[in-house]
Amino acid sequence: MSRYGGGGPSDDDGTQQHGGAQPVGGTPPVPGPEYTQEQLDAMSRDELIKLGGELDGVKIIYTEQPAAPGSRADERAERQVALAFTGAGLSALAFMVAFPAWPWRQELSPEFQLSALFTPVLGLTLGLSLTLLGIGIVLWAKNLMPYEVVVQDRHEGASPEIERQTTAATLMAGLEDTGIARRSLLKRSLGFASVMLGLLAAFPLVGGLIKKPGDQLFRTPWTEGMQLLSVSGTPVRPGDMRPGSLQTVFPAVEGGARSADGVAMLIRLQPDQAARYTSREGQEDYRWNDFVAFSKICTHAGCPVSLYEQDTARILCPCHQSQFDAVNDARPIFGPATRSLPQLAIEVDSDGYFVAKSDFTEPIGPGFWERST
Structure with missing residues (x-):
């Protein structure tokens, strides 16, 4: 007989047990009073509730209605x-x-x-x-x-x-x-x-x-001739940095130090690194002597890239450990990032300060649907 068959096994005294599924182990339930399906169908819901309480040994200790219905x-x-x-x-x-x-x-x-x-x-x-x-x-x-x-x-x-x-x-x-x-x-x-x-x-x-964000993802505050400012707000000159150093720079506009997409890294390569520097096609004049500038926004997930290993010229992102080679156009060489950091074209103006030659020529940060690079 199936566990879910219509009849259950009989007790020793011949009494038929009620219920479909039988307990696998433990103490079996004690059968309640005998009721036919017709008798159960004829009972009201209140009668079934009362019967269920009697079968389950339910005792109502206390009951209270918060408010009379309709009051x-x-x-x-x-x-x-x-x-x-x-x-x-x-x-x-x-x-x-x-x-x-x-x-x-x-x-x-x-x-x-x-x-x-x-x-x-x-x-x-x-x-x-x-x-x-x-x-x-x-x-x-x-x-x-x-x-x-x-x-x-x-x-x-x-x-x-x-x-x-x-x-x-x-x-x-x-x-x-x-x-x-x-x-x-x-x-x-x-x-x-x-x-x-x-x-x-x-x-x-x-x-x-x-x-839609319009063209906001394709432009930053940088424009032609805009000075590169240090975190203190002063313009940066070539003599302010030693070979192998990095400085975070901002666009010289009001509130530029809070620019999330305009923040960049100005790096002065060591002499041997500058001698073997390679750039992407069409960006050969983006650097100035042994100085290069890249976006500080990681192309993987948008974290701020903030670590620089001067002996190897590696730029490191602390969030997911992506590494970029500053000597080879900031191309990713380790980690989840798959695109180079966008490069900012720079030069020195007549007053001896670094300025941008233009805005970034490609969108900064992680990828999105509309970008082609």
Whole structure:
């Protein structure tokens, strides 16, 4: 006989056991009173719940209804829960509006900009949405659902069919106790919050595609004749650096020291390294004597490249250990990066200061769909 056959094995006294699946081990469940399928079908749900409690040895120690259904206290609690769920949905909607609409690009200016609030606004709306959803659930459980304390003895193994049906009836009664079936306001507000939070979870995946960045990924603040400034804001001259040294430089524009895409590395190669320096085709005049300048943004994941090994002329990214050869056009020689660091064409002006000959001739940083290099 199959474990899930229609009849079960008989006891020694010939009594037929109820239930399909039989316990594999442990103490088998004690069969309850004999009821036919017709008798079970004829019982109301309340009768099945009562019968299930008797079969499972459930004892109700304490029960309390927070408020009588339809009373002023009940309606007030329902409005509070609905208000929390509605607020959660509106906060999620605000997140999805702010994600593409709020200005996010930081301009090079010391004045306050709305873009500085982009991340805080997203965090506030997301956090408020989840907080209000949690408050609504807590208020619902505390003020609208009945509170019971019960004690139940458990047995090992699978339960007989009669207990499965009575358990199903108990679960359905529990669903009805939540009041969701008769509280249309709660259903609408909870449905609204659920839809908005579901969209919110997926929105960051597609929200970034709504507003294209235009040409912002193809240009930086560098222009022809712009001086290279040190971190202190002073122009850099060739005599300021020793062979084998590196200096971080910024474009000479207002707020240039905070330029995320304009930051560059000015490197003075050692004499033997400068003698064997090779450049890409069309960029032979990008260096000045033994000085070269490259973007400080790693082409793998956009981390700031900040380490330089002067004996080997290797530029190192601390995030994922990519290494670039400064003598060979900053080409990657180790790690996950696959493209050379973009090179900034430099020269020395009539006052003896380093200046850029143009902007970077290729996009800086990691790859993206529209770039061709």
